[in-house]
Amino acid sequence: MKSALASLGFKQTRKDAERAFVSSPWHSVTKGDGTAPQLNSVRYFSFQELKQCTDNFSEINKIGAGLFGEVYKGYCTSGVVVAIKRASKKSILSGKDFQSEIEVLSRVHHKNIVSFLGFCFEQGEQLLVYEYISNGTLFNNLRGKGGIYLDWKQRLQIALDSARALAYLHELANPPIIHGHVKSGNILLDENHNAKVISFIFSKLVPEKEKKQGSSQAKRTVESVQSRVQYVAGTPGYVDPESLQTGLLSEKSDIYGFGVVMLELITARWPIKIGKDTNTYTFLVEEVKRAIDDNDQEYYGLRDIIDPKIVNQVTTVSLKKFVLLALECLAHSGSDRPSMNKLMKEIDIILQQAGSERTAKFDYSDDSESATNSRSILIP
């Protein structure tokens, strides 16, 4: 992390850092009260610096918008590119809340989670600075909008990368973190098509006034999620039905969202489709469940639903196992869903099998195993 920061080219000296920290509103919050944040691996960016590297937050540098606010591409003087999330007025947190979010963010380090580089908190602004991930969201790429063609094995690898990231958040991060908003739009692809999970902290970045009693690290109200799904396109299809009933989010809500992402990887379809009259909805989960046919040895009943771009590549065994695993994630009751750790291991096995199934095909042997795998040739 240190070298990444040094290469940012802002030439931050210890003096600069101290000056910046003193001028930040946290100074008054933390001074002498023993709650100084552990910010060893992140740096403070002045608002002026961020303004400069985004050309005054120009439209041309705007790359997206989420519930926290708008996201800008920023060019550091060294040429390093960063992604800057600028809180909208309604997302501004109290100094203490922002501080605790920064503390959590600064402790998360995983190769499949977008790196958090620093923050800014001055002039009534709150900004988060991340490494910039160049190849867009999985959501867009699956729908041909990101310019990347993803074959079946790459999709399995993306599932594995994302599962690793979420398993880390659930089981290794300290304190454990519930993502709260798992969707293909929150999985970015880097230049080597590695998956990088983003936005995991957002569900905690809910303004104080929107929080309900009982909101904590482990159990957060789902009210904010519900209010968000009304205006975030595509998100409703990912919401765990059990959390909607109980009003609480848990790790199992992330598992549900992940199950939907798994189905997207197979089908490249929207998690929810709104009919022309806007009164009818089709959930991908229901579509897949309806189509499954145990008697179909080849496609498991999903021939017409599988993304046409990969339909000639999916291998029978890996397809069936992957779908069954996704359906386990989508069980109505959270207690029936697997843990992220289990998912990670299962997907790893499926990926290895998919590899060997493919190899079997290239053997051109005439046994029944390779006959079953007759669809496993990769189309370049």
Ligand SMILES: Nc1ncnc2c1ncn2[C@@H]1O[C@H](COP(=O)(O)OP(=O)(O)OP(=O)(O)O)[C@@H](O)[C@H]1O
């Ligand atoms: N580190 C990053 N590198 C490149 N692009 C990013 C990065 N972070 C965010 N983006 C872009 O900005 C968009 C908005 O991101 P953001 O995380 O704020 O919102 P979201 O994922 O759409 O929704 P939500 O905040 O509700 O999860 C993303 O879809 C992505 O295109």
